[in-house]
Amino acid sequence: MYLLKALEGSIELGLLYVLMALGVYISFRILDFPDLTVDGSFTTGAAVSAVMITYGYAPFIATFSGFLAGAAAGTITGLLHTKGKINNLLSGIVMMIALYSINLRIMGKPNTPLFGESTVFSAIPDGYFLFIVPIVIVIFKLILDAFLHTDIGFALRATGDNQRMIRSFGVNTDSTIILGIALSNGLVAMSGALVAQYQGFADISMGVGMIVIGLASVIIGEAIFGHKTVFRATLAVLLGAIVYRMVIASALQLNMNAEDLKLITALIVVAALILPKIQKSIGQKRKMLERIKEVNSTVDSKGRDINA
Amino acid sequence: MLEINHVTKLFNANTVDEKLALSNVNLNLAPSDFVTVIGSNGAGKSTLMNIISGVLKPDDGNVKIDGVVVNKLHEHQRSKWIARVFQDPMAGTSPNMTIAENLSIAYLRGHKRTLKRGLNKEKKLYFKEQLERLGIGLENRLNANVGLLSGGERQALSLLMATFTKPKILLLDEHTAALDPSRAELISNLTEKVVKEFNLTTLMVTHNMAQAIQLGNRLIMMDKGQIIMDIPPSKKKGLTVEDLLHEFAAIKGEELNDDRVVLG
CATH class of the missing domain: 1.20.5 (Single alpha-helices involved in coiled-coils or other helix-helix interfaces)
Known part of the structure; x- marks a missing residue:
């Protein structure tokens, strides 16, 4: 029974990390841009939504604001790389460090509790979490799939695949990179907002190592479920994020030290x-x-x- | 159609590596001209292509398309008029996307890209028709990833993607040089065919003298950043490789000496 509960908890948490993993998929796989901004923007999304909720804003508006804040951070990373000509890894690292201070400023302290506040999950009746949240997450996945099959989506994918080619067909790759990194960090931040509301607090260090967790989800998903088409790849990332949480939960069940x-x-x-x-x-x-x-x-x- | 006026490009000015890549070059292409460009390494052929396409900006002089100076326009802005096929067969296509998706990207040359669906039945049918022109069976593989194609197939697709929207100017940058002889001939023939069918103004760089003679209606030879020979349509017919070598020796007072030039 205890094991089952732990499993259920890991799936719930995994679902919330799916958006983060999809964000990392966009930057790492589609744009071929190893973007470390996510370590900061995950917390930014959590901080913005938590602070807004404590100020009485509707949780959905707070969550969407988290998305926008993450997208803004991603835009700056994109600008640093394309217009500032800074190496992609370095622009992400610089932004990540900058966001640490910004996140502290947003919250005014290292931790913003949400106990007793109503969150997006308050709207879900008891016992329906694993019914409603997966549907919402799948809808997000399908919207992303559809986007990647639009003309702009094609340009985005080609930017990561062959910049020279897509430029020769009239696409400004600076713009597609900025757009992609903004979208990626928007999703990551929204994931952060959801996790904060789920666990009942936003914390300054909650984004640490997020890029590696995102990568692990993407890679595990691709390895198990394949990635021949965009549809398959995003499905793999979705499942990968959940599998990753289950692996971690199992490791903890085996009395592994949480610090490890x-x-x-x-x-x-x-x-x-x-x-x-x-x-x-x-x-x-x-x-x-x-x-x-x-x-x-x-x-x-x-x-x-x-x-x- | 395409005018290059007094274009000069000086790399690494005032350093030991200073190189005058183009020196006061003038070139004027009439509509539906097909000009082949030959010349030894470092003659300035690639620099010329890069200046026309907007990858490089001239240090002096200007480039005009249809009478409009385009010096200030970036590569992606000029692509509205200028299509290009590169030497590397991998350079012209996106490997992790399907043939249909690649064509869809090419189809929107010069148009705004929106959130409309990139592919639909109509477009796919149209792409299929266009692929049939190539005659290598790609029309049956619309949903195959381009990364699965051979070098020759990819170059044929690149050529189609560059041309089927009928750009004002087509730049071919040694686009058969990286292929084996039979593939090179296939692409060479396809080039002749599509340029004629779409009536494109074309500038083609090649290291193969026979190809330079066989294709196009006009031939120019470059050397040390200058156009040293310009053979008009009237004289190009009946031209032989020996004529070219002879002419070069007469102009420069030395034998043409370049390992990469293919005589024949």
């Missing part, structure tokens, strides 16, 4: 990045050996072609 979680996450990412490469090179080697056998079988011991 980040280390485990890092190890999962490393393994997920390296294993497919090893698998591939083994496969290639085997194919080559087969081919060598094949080629050798057509010549006799003196090197003459036996078919000739």
